[in-house]
């Protein structure tokens with residue numbers, strides 16, 4: 001493929017002392033030679049690949065020295081983009097890096113679009129689509145575990161599995177073709193549906209297994225939508241604050257004053273929680289409060305996980321019991337707060353209402369019990385055993401949707417064979433599954449999808 005030469009600043013803006021201007025394309029080295037001068041007078045076009053050189057960036061129009069730099073020269077194909085790559089390491093601040101970039105652009109490079117370096121790596125066959133998407137995930141990863149999932153995907157674990165499944169389907173289809181072409185072998189006619197059924201069932205089981213990891217993968221990527229509920233004044237805002245370790249939510253003595261919905265990300269021992277504080281769920285005549293209550297009910301619908309807070313110092317109320325009813329069947333945990341005050345709550349009743357869910361005692365005022373809570377959350381989520389490294393996770397919603405459709409296609413094939421329909425019907429379904437799986441790794445994708453995916457990147461990646 002033929003591409004023009006692109007350039008961008010490829011280090012995070014404002015971070016660290018060193019910033020890199022990266023060039024990629026056929027003209028990368030020639031462009032660098034127009035503005036780079038080494039003390040010995042050597043040209044970058046003459047240096048060996050994968051070497052680094054000291055020198056100065058000189059504005060060829062004015063002859064003015066712009067920046068002192070180290071320049072890396074990496075020739076195709078052993079580079080990230082599989083094109084010639086030059087990286088100009090500038091130690092100066094943002095202004096001088098920008099001047100270097102401007103010079104590079106004035107001397108023949110084009111400013112890269114977001115994600116364009118990775119897009120080239122994909123288009124030049126260096127990485128497949130799911131690996132490119134993993135780069136996006138990596139940039140956005142919220143916890144170490146999420147990062148591991150993205151890294152695995154980038155290394156191609158998911159791609160490898162998908163390729164194997166596609167290969168199985170293809171071999172099966174090829175086998176069926178041969179048998180249709182040579183129908184004179186009678187026993188083959190009986191064998192064909194049996195073989196197809198066997199292979200289709202195998203593929204279905206593999207897709208099922210992958211989809212089972214999807215939920216956990218999605219949570220790692222997007223955060224567990226967590227809602228804190230409880231009567232006014234039980235300590236919901238205090239709990240949020242304790243988890244966030246910052247005072248972003250308003251804590252107050254006046255019941256029901258946390259009116260705005262606040263969202264916050266916290267990393268609880270590798271579990272990313274997307275915490276949503278609520279105004280407390282209760283019926284009220286107050287119109288402002290009611291908006292809060294309705295929003296809370298809405299949020300409960302979207303919640304993956306609920307923290308139900310009770311007051312140790314007060315007897316259980318009807319309202320508390322109604323909250324338990326609202327979360328019945330959901331993934332929740334009970335927090336009994338204010339244990340520094342005398343006990344007025346009926347703990348036996350709490351245990352009964354909790355129905356086997358963890359109950360954590362806290363005194364948020366004294367920062368007690370937070371460790372227990374965090375431990376319980378990570379145990380609940382990881383079930384004590386599952387590590388990101390053990391499984392190939394599917395975490396990307398595009399991949400999940402395609403896997404679900406592929407599974408459906410395989411299931412259609414299975415039902416038609418089982419119903420004794422002609423094998424060419426099942427063949428069509430299997431072919432469809434093969435195509436859908438191909439879309440995950442980008443073997444059978446549309447160009448517009450590629451553009452849309454890569455535009456999600458930040459500049460310089």
Ligand code: GDP
Pocket residue numbers: 230231232233234235236237238239250251252253255256257258337338339340341362363364365366
């Ligand atoms: P919310 O209305 O449920 O959000 O409750 P807040 O977090 O705003 O807390 C209400 C009041 O209870 C505040 O005055 C807190 O300081 C106080 N509070 C929170 N946790 C505790 C605790 O563990 N012990 C005691 N004694 N007071 C607490």
Ligand code: ZN
Pocket residue numbers: 235236237238250251252257258
């Ligand atoms: Zn509050």
